[in-house]
Amino acid sequence: xxxxxxxxxxxxxxxxxxxxxxxxxxxxxxxxxxxxxxxxxxxxxxxxxxxxxxxxxxxxxxxxxxxxxxxxxxxxxxxxxxxxxxxxxxxxxxxxxxxxxxxxxxxxxxxxxxxxxxxxxxxxxxxxxxxxxxxxxxxxxxxxxxxxxxxxxxxxxxxxxxxxxxxxxxxxxxxxxxxxxxxxxxxxxxxxxxxxxxxxxxxxxxxxxxxxxxxxxxxx
Ligand code: 5RP
Numbered sequence: 001x002x003x004x005x006x007x008x009x010x011x012x013x014x015x016x017x018x019x020x021x022x023x024x025x026x027x028x029x030x031x032x033x034x035x036x037x038x039x040x041x042x043x044x045x046x047x048x049x050x051x052x053x054x055x056x057x058x059x060x061x062x063x064x065x066x067x068x069x070x071x072x073x074x075x076x077x078x079x080x081x082x083x084x085x086x087x088x089x090x091x092x093x094x095x096x097x098x099x100x101x102x103x104x105x106x107x108x109x110x111x112x113x114x115x116x117x118x119x120x121x122x123x124x125x126x127x128x129x130x131x132x133x134x135x136x137x138x139x140x141x142x143x144x145x146x147x148x149x150x151x152x153x154x155x156x157x158x159x160x161x162x163x164x165x166x167x168x169x170x171x172x173x174x175x176x177x178x179x180x181x182x183x184x185x186x187x188x189x190x191x192x193x194x195x196x197x198x199x200x201x202x203x204x205x206x207x208x209x210x211x212x213x214x215x216x217x218x219x220x
Contacts, residue, residue, distance in 0.1 A: 006209025027081020139191020
């Protein structure tokens with residue numbers, strides 16, 4: 001099974017968590033896109049979706065789903081999204097696509113967070129993938145200096161603005177042995193909008209696609 005097939009397999013497996021006639025949260029990225037395709041191909045009827053990015057909103061609309069403003073929905077039944085890395089505690093690094101802040105908001109507003117990923121995303125310790133941090137533009141240099149004090153190497157993501165009009169600093173060369181503590185430290189820096197660590201609110205279920213065609217389910 002290649003990576004694309006693994007993404008499709010976990011996307012189909014995630015349909016089991018979709019409650020019909022509710023509004024669901026949908027993430028961003030190639031695996032989340034596979035989920036939108038799988039949902040469109042299924043017979044499941046949902047009331048609509050809240051998107052974690054402009055690109056996901058477009059894809060949902062093209063597939064025929066109603067896209068709602070989170071301020072008008074109340075709690076969402078489930079949030080389904082991919083990840084860049086997942087550890088055994090279902091702590092995640094997300095934000096490779098730059099949508100981390102909206103992803104965090106939609107995950108926070110959802111009763112369950114189902115993370116879908118191919119096997120390459122499973123790690124013992126987070127940090128090989130650069131950890132994205134969304135920053136207000138005027139805080140870029142200040143936040144970068146503070147990240148160096150925390151032991152990381154920040155790099156400004158080239159030619160990139162988030163859907164919220166902000167910048168991304170990717171943190172490299174950090175072994176994240178205490179993701180909850182690091183998420184709290186980064187959250188407290190003035191000018192940080194959010195960071196791509198999902199440890200304070202981890203996934204509830206991780207569906208991992210393996211090369212042998214199986215989908216592994218890890219429940220927290
Ligand atoms: C986007 C994300 C994605 O979920 C993450 O980057 C994984 O993407 P993909 O499914 O394409 O591997 O956090 O901001």
